[in-house]
Amino acid sequence: VYVSFILEKDIKPGMEALEHSKGFIRSSLAKKMDTRRIPELRFILDEGFKKEERITELLNKDKSK
Numbered sequence: 001v002y003v004s005f006i007l008e009k010d011i012k013p014g015m016e017a018l019e020h021s022k023g024f025i026r027s028s029l030a031k032k033m034d035t036r037r038i039p040e041l042r043f044i045l046d047e048g049f050k051k052e053e054r055i056t057e058l059l060n061k062d063k064s065k
Helices: 008-032 048-063
Strands: none
Touching: none
16 A cells, blocks of 8 residues: 655654554455455555655756756
8 A cells, every 4th residue: 555644754653553553454444345355455655745846846946047
């Protein structure tokens, strides 16, 4: 599961909370899904916003020249 956080200071505690809650989330999914096996959950930090911000910064810097 790719996840992102608005504030950078929330990344570490947010990822820790997700990892801690992994079992609960997986069992909740199992109750709602009509399948025999539920895949293991892995949480991956999506850094797309960070990359987008950097690209925008570079484009704006180029415009100001």
